[in-house]
Amino acid sequence: MSAVIIARHARTPAERFKDAAWVAFVALLLGIPMVGLTTVDEGGALTVQTRFGMLGAFVGASFAGRFIFRWIMDQIRNRRAAKPPVAKIDRTPQAIKVIGWAVLGASITLPIVFSENRYVIDTATTVLIYVMLGWGLNVVVGLAGLLDLGYVAFYAVGAYTYALLFSHFGWTFWEALLVAGAMAAAFGILLGYPILRLRGDYLAIVTLGFGEIIRVILVNWTELSNGPNGIGSIPRPTLFGLPFERNPAEGTQSFATFFGLEFSGMHRIIFLYYLILVLALLTNVFVARLRKLPVGRAWEALREDEIACKAMGMNVTNVKLSAFAIGAMLGGFAGVFFAARQGFISPESFTFTESATILAIVVLGGMGSQLGVVLAALVLVLLPELGRNFSEYRMLLFGTAMVLIMVWKPGGLLASREPTIRLRQAATEGGEA
Amino acid sequence: MSAATLLSVESLTMRFGGLTAIDDLSVSVPAGKITAIIGPNGAGKTTFFNCLTGFYKPTVGSVRLAHPNKGEMCLETMTGHRVARDAQVVRTFQNIRLFPKMTVLENLIVAQHNFLQKASGFSLAGIFRLPGYRKAEAEALKKAAHWLERLGLTDIADVAAGDLPYGTQRRIEIARALCVDPVLLCLDEPAAGLNPRESAELNTLLLSLCREEGIAILLIEHDMSVVMNVSDHICVLNYGRKIAEGTPEEIRNDPQVIKAYLGEDDEDTASGEKAA
Numbered sequence: 001m002s003a004v005i006i007a008r009h010a011r012t013p014a015e016r017f018k019d020a021a022w023v024a025f026v027a028l029l030l031g032i033p034m035v036g037l038t039t040v041d042e043g044g045a046l047t048v049q050t051r052f053g054m055l056g057a058f059v060g061a062s063f064a065g066r067f068i069f070r071w072i073m074d075q076i077r078n079r080r081a082a083k084p085p086v087a088k089i090d091r092t093p094q095a096i097k098v099i100g101w102a103v104l105g106a107s108i109t110l111p112i113v114f115s116e117n118r119y120v121i122d123t124a125t126t127v128l129i130y131v132m133l134g135w136g137l138n139v140v141v142g143l144a145g146l147l148d149l150g151y152v153a154f155y156a157v158g159a160y161t162y163a164l165l166f167s168h169f170g171w172t173f174w175e176a177l178l179v180a181g182a183m184a185a186a187f188g189i190l191l192g193y194p195i196l197r198l199r200g201d202y203l204a205i206v207t208l209g210f211g212e213i214i215r216v217i218l219v220n221w222t223e224l225s226n227g228p229n230g231i232g233s234i235p236r237p238t239l240f241g242l243p244f245e246r247n248p249a250e251g252t253q254s255f256a257t258f259f260g261l262e263f264s265g266m267h268r269i270i271f272l273y274y275l276i277l278v279l280a281l282l283t284n285v286f287v288a289r290l291r292k293l294p295v296g297r298a299w300e301a302l303r304e305d306e307i308a309c310k311a312m313g314m315n316v317t318n319v320k321l322s323a324f325a326i327g328a329m330l331g332g333f334a335g336v337f338f339a340a341r342q343g344f345i346s347p348e349s350f351t352f353t354e355s356a357t358i359l360a361i362v363v364l365g366g367m368g369s370q371l372g373v374v375l376a377a378l379v380l381v382l383l384p385e386l387g388r389n390f391s392e393y394r395m396l397l398f399g400t401a402m403v404l405i406m407v408w409k410p411g412g413l414l415a416s417r418e419p420t421i422r423l424r425q426a427a428t429e430g431g432e433a
Numbered sequence: 434m435s436a437a438t439l440l441s442v443e444s445l446t447m448r449f450g451g452l453t454a455i456d457d458l459s460v461s462v463p464a465g466k467i468t469a470i471i472g473p474n475g476a477g478k479t480t481f482f483n484c485l486t487g488f489y490k491p492t493v494g495s496v497r498l499a500h501p502n503k504g505e506m507c508l509e510t511m512t513g514h515r516v517a518r519d520a521q522v523v524r525t526f527q528n529i530r531l532f533p534k535m536t537v538l539e540n541l542i543v544a545q546h547n548f549l550q551k552a553s554g555f556s557l558a559g560i561f562r563l564p565g566y567r568k569a570e571a572e573a574l575k576k577a578a579h580w581l582e583r584l585g586l587t588d589i590a591d592v593a594a595g596d597l598p599y600g601t602q603r604r605i606e607i608a609r610a611l612c613v614d615p616v617l618l619c620l621d622e623p624a625a626g627l628n629p630r631e632s633a634e635l636n637t638l639l640l641s642l643c644r645e646e647g648i649a650i651l652l653i654e655h656d657m658s659v660v661m662n663v664s665d666h667i668c669v670l671n672y673g674r675k676i677a678e679g680t681p682e683e684i685r686n687d688p689q690v691i692k693a694y695l696g697e698d699d700e701d702t703a704s705g706e707k708a709a
Binding site for chain 2 (some may be wrong): 286294306
């Protein structure tokens with residue numbers, strides 16, 4: 001049996017040669033303008049020069065590279081095929097659990113290890129903001145299957161709600177947090193109503209428009225939002241009323257004086273990191289719980305088949321609106337944190353690129369997978385950071401990585417789905433999952 | 434007709450622009466019996482189902498349900514989900530509509546959404562897993578387990594529904610509909626795509642549901658081995674009109690029905706017996 005499979009994968013040298021020659025031909029076509037020709041500045045005038053030697057090397061490298069690559073791939077495949085088929089035990093759920101705990105452990109210890117490295121902690125905070133946004137959008141896109149291209153609108157609503165509540169009424173971070181979440185949820189429902197009947201591409205277009213509308217309003221309604229100048233000096237969050245300041249106001253204490261520590265700018269950075277970590281973890285627990293509740297199952301059922309939902313007596317309107325509202329609320333929370341962390345917000349922070357990045361995190365992570373979102377956020381935030389050394393090739397690297405991931409794992413990094421309830425488990429453990 | 438009428442449809446008409454899919458149709462469905470709707474393709478059978486179950490709003494006519502606990506209800510004024518939720522008239526689909534990525538058990542639990550959603554205090558009690566919600570969930574699970582057992586699906590309860598064979602998916606769809614506690618179960622071609630053994634099993638199932646559980650069944654079907662063996666009452670549609678109604682025996686010998694099925698032209702012969 002296995003011999004037959006091996007025979008099918010074995011290629012003749014002629015076939016290998018042809019395959020590599022074809023790749024070399026494509027490389028030649030692409031290489032002529034990109035490598036073979038170059039412009040040179042000769043006394044103020046641009047002239048075109050040829051670099052055929054380099055082009056030859058490029059084509060040769062493509063040929064050899066393809067030849068070797070193909071050979072290695074075939075070897076791997078044959079070895080795999082030669083192995084006797086083993087009964088596959090699906091270890092994915094356990095593996096996900098182990099990775100999940102490992103990531104959690106790493107994220108808790110990170111500020112301790114890098115306590116003097118501001119860059120690392122700042123980047124990690126950014127990753128966590130995206131993780132939280134990803135988990136929020138996961139409710140709408142991953143669970144309920146409603147493609148939302150304007151998620152950044154709710155992020156903006158949350159951020160601006162806090163900024164405005166502070167600048168007009170002097171509200172603090174903690175006071176504004178819940179109100180901003182509720183405000184974002186209200187906007188979620190506001191967006192949800194007109195688009196109840198839409199799905200797929202049409203839904204995506206309307207949500208895209210909604211995201212832009214919010215941004216354009218923020219740019220143009222100067223009296224409310226201060227327009228493109230943004231809102232500044234937003235206060236940082238405090239730890240139960242203890243601010244992170246070098247010189248606290250007369251008669252009050254700061255974090256450093258209260259604990260008798262020497263003031264350090266890093267305290268605030270680390271505090272912000274832990275704050276977003278806690279917010280993100282709360283989001284995770286909240287969404288994971290909701291998923292196992294009737295409302296979560298209804299979201300997934302809606303993603304699977306809306307008409308069947310109706311036939312089961314489900315009020316599809318409520319299911320959709322709840323998904324939009326919960327997703328928007330979580331985005332609003334993240335927005336409040338963003339405003340507090342930056343201390344300054346302007347409409348420029350809430351462009352379509354942000355929506356696209358968050359959506360990419362959800363899709364790349366595997367729709368509906370919580371851990372997948374974490375991994376994808378790491379990839380999408382860290383890749384451009386790592387790519388800083390390559391400056392102009394940075395986005396090229398980023399794009400290549402995305403294409404490779406989607407080719408290698410079309411369903412996202414973690415595409416497996418864990419059932420919300422199991423018959424055996426439920427019967428033996430009495431309903432507790 | 435000895436049994437009480439459960440559903441009475443009167444002069445139902447459904448037009449789509451210039452096309453009249455159902456034309457002045459009056460049917461009554463007896464309680465606790467199996468009624469079959471048959472007819473050639475395009476006769477308006479599925480449109481009729483869509484009108485009953487709130488997916489279409491009929492142009493003219495009334496659909497009244499004599500609900501055993503809630504009294505008389507007008508289904509034609511109820512939209513979408515309310516027919517299933519309030520009137521408990523539940524349907525299946527001609528081309529199976531399961532929740533394919535969810536497990537069989539989850540499919541059956543989703544069918545009990547309204548009950549569970551209320552028990553979870555619209556998620557407020559559920560998020561903290563309060564005892565009231567956990568009790569309701571256990572109850573829903575028990576009901577699901579009952580129907581899984583009844584339809585022989587227990588062993589595959591934790592498998593994604595979309596990964597299962599066609600015949601099994603048909604059974605899952607029926608099990609899911611049963612979890613809504615139907616007073617009238619509308620099955621749209623439940624035997625389509627089943628092999629002879631599977632359709633024989635379907636016959637047994639339908640008969641036992643009707644006789645033992647007292648669920649009235651309304652059935653659209655092309656497979657005559659199912660229709661003739663289980664139906665108490667048959668209604669034949671053609672071009673949106675009712676052309677015959679009666680027991681299986683009467684329908685089998687009805688010249689109008691034979692003509693509709695064999696496609697004989699009126700001008701050719703006056704008597705429809707010739708074509709055999």
